[in-house]
Amino acid sequence: xxxxxxxxxxxxxxKSYQTITxxxxxxxxxxxxxxxxAGITFSTLxxxxxxxxxxxxxxxxxxxxxxxxxxxxxxxxxxxxxWVGIGHAGTxxxxxxxxxxxxxxTSINRAAEAMTIFAVICAALFPVLHLGRPWLxxxxxxxxxxxxxxxxxxxPLIWDVFAISxxxxxxxxxxxxxxxxxxxxxxxxxxxxxxxxxxxFMSFGWTGSAKHWxxxxxxxxxxxxxxxxxxxxxxxxxxxxxxxxxxxxxxxTIFPPYFVSGAIFSGFxxxxxxxxxxRRTLNLQQYITVNHIESMNKIIIATGSIVGVAYITxxxxxxxxxxxxxxxxxxxxATGPYWWAYWIMMTCNVISxxxxxxxxxxxxxxxxxxxxxxxxxxMWFERFVIVVTSLHRDFLPSSWSMYYPSITEVGIxxxxxxxxxxxxxxxxxxxxxxxxxxxxxxxKSSSEKFIKK
Amino acid sequence: xNEKFKFExxxxxxxxxxxxxxxxxxxxxxxxxxxxxxxxxxxILLNNYYFLAIALCGIFFVAVHKIADSGWQASxxxxxxxxxxxxxxxxxxxxxxxxxxxxxxxxxxxESLDHILQGKTAYLNMPFFFIRMFIYFALWILxxxxxxxxxxxxxxxNDNKHFNKSRTYAAxxxxxxxxxxxxxxxxxxxxxxxxxxSTMFGWYIFSGALVTSIAAITLIILYLRKKGYMQxxxxxxxxDLGKYLFGFSIMWAYLWFVQFLxxxxxxxxxxxxxFVQRLEHxxxxxxxxxxxxxxxxxxxxxxxxxxxxxxxxxxxxAIILIGHWIDLYLVIMPGSVGNSASVGFLEIGLSIGYAxxxxxxxxxxxxxxxxxxxxxxxxxESLHYET
Numbered sequence: 001x002x003x004x005x006x007x008x009x010x011x012x013x014x015k016s017y018q019t020i021t022x023x024x025x026x027x028x029x030x031x032x033x034x035x036x037x038a039g040i041t042f043s044t045l046x047x048x049x050x051x052x053x054x055x056x057x058x059x060x061x062x063x064x065x066x067x068x069x070x071x072x073x074x075x076x077x078x079x080x081x082x083w084v085g086i087g088h089a090g091t092x093x094x095x096x097x098x099x100x101x102x103x104x105x106t107s108i109n110r111a112a113e114a115m116t117i118f119a120v121i122c123a124a125l126f127p128v129l130h131l132g133r134p135w136l137x138x139x140x141x142x143x144x145x146x147x148x149x150x151x152x153x154x155x156p157l158i159w160d161v162f163a164i165s166x167x168x169x170x171x172x173x174x175x176x177x178x179x180x181x182x183x184x185x186x187x188x189x190x191x192x193x194x195x196x197x198x199x200x201f202m203s204f205g206w207t208g209s210a211k212h213w214x215x216x217x218x219x220x221x222x223x224x225x226x227x228x229x230x231x232x233x234x235x236x237x238x239x240x241x242x243x244x245x246x247x248x249x250x251x252x253t254i255f256p257p258y259f260v261s262g263a264i265f266s267g268f269x270x271x272x273x274x275x276x277x278x279r280r281t282l283n284l285q286q287y288i289t290v291n292h293i294e295s296m297n298k299i300i301i302a303t304g305s306i307v308g309v310a311y312i313t314x315x316x317x318x319x320x321x322x323x324x325x326x327x328x329x330x331x332x333x334a335t336g337p338y339w340w341a342y343w344i345m346m347t348c349n350v351i352s353x354x355x356x357x358x359x360x361x362x363x364x365x366x367x368x369x370x371x372x373x374x375x376x377x378x379m380w381f382e383r384f385v386i387v388v389t390s391l392h393r394d395f396l397p398s399s400w401s402m403y404y405p406s407i408t409e410v411g412i413x414x415x416x417x418x419x420x421x422x423x424x425x426x427x428x429x430x431x432x433x434x435x436x437x438x439x440x441x442x443x444k445s446s447s448e449k450f451i452k453k
Numbered sequence: 454x455n456e457k458f459k460f461e462x463x464x465x466x467x468x469x470x471x472x473x474x475x476x477x478x479x480x481x482x483x484x485x486x487x488x489x490x491x492x493x494x495x496x497i498l499l500n501n502y503y504f505l506a507i508a509l510c511g512i513f514f515v516a517v518h519k520i521a522d523s524g525w526q527a528s529x530x531x532x533x534x535x536x537x538x539x540x541x542x543x544x545x546x547x548x549x550x551x552x553x554x555x556x557x558x559x560x561x562x563x564e565s566l567d568h569i570l571q572g573k574t575a576y577l578n579m580p581f582f583f584i585r586m587f588i589y590f591a592l593w594i595l596x597x598x599x600x601x602x603x604x605x606x607x608x609x610x611n612d613n614k615h616f617n618k619s620r621t622y623a624a625x626x627x628x629x630x631x632x633x634x635x636x637x638x639x640x641x642x643x644x645x646x647x648x649x650x651s652t653m654f655g656w657y658i659f660s661g662a663l664v665t666s667i668a669a670i671t672l673i674i675l676y677l678r679k680k681g682y683m684q685x686x687x688x689x690x691x692x693d694l695g696k697y698l699f700g701f702s703i704m705w706a707y708l709w710f711v712q713f714l715x716x717x718x719x720x721x722x723x724x725x726x727x728f729v730q731r732l733e734h735x736x737x738x739x740x741x742x743x744x745x746x747x748x749x750x751x752x753x754x755x756x757x758x759x760x761x762x763x764x765x766x767x768x769x770x771a772i773i774l775i776g777h778w779i780d781l782y783l784v785i786m787p788g789s790v791g792n793s794a795s796v797g798f799l800e801i802g803l804s805i806g807y808a809x810x811x812x813x814x815x816x817x818x819x820x821x822x823x824x825x826x827x828x829x830x831x832x833x834e835s836l837h838y839e840t
Contacts, residue, residue: 254652
């Protein structure tokens with residue numbers, strides 16, 4: 001396939017198939033550095049804090065949280081939506097960018113998909129804990145025989161259960177199927193008996209025969225086809241938890257596409273945060289190049305601007321509607337007691353990404369890293385604004401209220417970071433962070449070595 | 454590689470005949486519907502919007518591919534680029550509705566507004582309406598002509614200077630259109646049902662316009678190929694255009710359905726009234742809209758083979774063009790004409806006339822430059838392109 005000379009190479013340096021395998025699997029064969037040990041200690045501690053807080057919640061009940069009668073959804077649902085949103089980048093990269101034939105995705109899809117799966121695990125904890133009696137979570141399964149009751153199929157909360165569990169299953173399968181050839185490669189390289197047995201088991205007896213590849217390709221294609229609509233469906237349905245209601249600030253038709261784009265926005269921010277650190281610590285700068293960072297920044301500015309247009313549309317329509325409750329809700333968001341949350345959201349999500357119109361900044365790693373943290377924070381506040389400010393001014397002024405998170409909720413939130421980073425650190429220790437076989441597939445067309453020839 | 458398009462006499466005559474059909478139906482319409490000027494004006498608005506949106510989304514197609522460094526479309530980009538030449542014509546036609554404002558838009562009757570509409574007068578008033586309109590057209594024409602001019606210039610100078618400069622124009626257009634695609638639909642369409650509102654409306658209208666525009670691009674390319682031009686457009690390019698038709702049809706349906714679902718689910722009278730009217734008085738068109746614009750493209754374009762087959766692709770593109778006309782009809786007519794609106798000679802004839810005008814302008818503009826952007830930095834990628 002012909003590649004225009006004005007395109008930047010996606011793989012830098014003099015790389016052959018052999019060096020690609022060597023360099024990407026180096027962290028698995030070697031011993032991890034002190035940074036990794038420090039990281040895993042820290043994140044395991046956070047995880048333990050979270051486990052304690054979760055135990056406390058389950059033992060004592062939801063009263064340990066800051067939720068009250070007016071604001072019955074608080075941090076829990078905010079965190080849930082935030083984590084699910086982060087879990088969108090992986091599938092977007094591996095399914096939608098595949099459809100759009102973006103070759104640069106090969107260097108980041110593996111890590112982004114792993115991150116997706118871990119983020120969805122963190123997200124799923126919150127609604128289950130919010131049940132108050134999590135041992136009854138199976139009530140959500142459409143299984144009527146023992147209780148002689150069907151679930152309420154009209155409820156978007158139930159749609160959510162289906163959407164997220166489907167998403168999780170497909171993402172996990174897609175990720176794992178992609179891993180199999182690489183696990184086969186690792187199996188053939190490790191020397192210790194224990195490791196060999198582990199990777200032998202994990203690689204499902206992969207031999208790399210033509211038949212294996214052919215089946216691998218066709219199942220990958222089917223899963224990519226399934227994953228593409230799932231990217232849209234999950235956050236659309238999450239938005240329905242809000243938008244099918246009558247609450248001003250929640251009931252607005254633009255929610256699904258706006259949520260999806262916000263989710264991809266926050267997902268890419270998290271990918272950038274993680275990958276900028278990972279490429280440095282694992283010496284992968286020649287695979288995850290500045291060009292890759294720039295491409296991701298372009299997605300950030302596109303999705304961030306879509307989110308910005310949605311904010312402004314909502315603001316305009318609340319005035320245009322002539323509905324005093326709508327008008328009040330949005331005025332109150334910007335100027336009421338939670339004005340600071342609204343303006344953090346606006347600054348981080350709409351204003352700061354606009355700086356990426358400058359090519360210099362798009363290619364600046366320090367700036368990108370700081371901006372990605374900003375967006376992570378901004379997107380958390382977006383969900384906080386949607387959940388809490390819409391609820392805190394109830395229809396009856398006597399029910400007006402404020403939300404103060406309890407220490408238990410903070411503990412659970414910290415705990416999810418612990419889970420997320422523990423899993424991610426284990427992932428980079430035991431699995432290839434970059435899809436070896438996929439990077440090899442673009443070597444001939446997009447590496448510095450072959451472009452020069 | 455230089456390929457010039459020749460606008461044949463027979464084509465010119467055909468398009469002029471189409472325009473004559475349009476003018477005749479308009480004249481007949483004016484005579485027959487003397488007491489219903491809203492019917493005439495609504496039809497003019499519908500066609501104004503429909504063809505303007507095709508032209509604008511064509512430029513959007515050019516701009517997005519340009520800033521995304523897309524390669525596959527380089528060899529066909531002159532077709533959507535030429536859509537720019539229709540925008541000034543659309544501007545003239547759109548300003549004509551000045552004379553029909555009172556017939557289309559209820560909010561222009563400032564003497565008899567209820568308190569809700571009085572609250573909207575800061576946005577919905579005649580001077581501001583036309584100021585906005587002027588700004589939209591001025592900016593669209595400026596940027597889209599800039600894009601086209603730079604593209605044609607690069608045919609004569611073999612360096613990437615013009616291409617790089619046109620990327621700035623492309624980015625400007627995307628930003629501009631991100632805002633105006635919504636506001637134009639609020640101004641011209643949403644305000645017909647002046648009490649009703651929906652935050653999704655702008656994006657829903659945009660997604661429909663985008664798929665219509667891609668259908669138009671596809672059909673023009675297929676026609677030119679049949680005439681012996683653009684033989685370098687292979688099945689692979691058609692495959693991609695087919696994928697776009699498939700994907701954006703689904704996106705349109707997604708936005709349409711979600712808007713409907715939320716309003717149906719919440720069941721607030723101020724909002725449901727919009728769909729109640731359409732379901733009760735236009736049930737056939739209402740369901741036909743979904744079937745033609747979602748079900749047909751979905752099943753027909755599902756397989757790889759049908760996206761590559763000229764006859765199937767052309768048929769479904771034509772069907773999509775009709776389908777989104779119906780969608781726009783359902784947006785405009787129930788509000789401006791009322792429940793008695795129906796599709797007759799005026800609706801069909803006038804649209805044929807507009808189609809003739811649109812094609813005449815586009816074909817005329819295609820003769821002005823080579824069909825191949827010979828110095829496009831991604832042209833080689835596009836010529837060797839395989840899906």
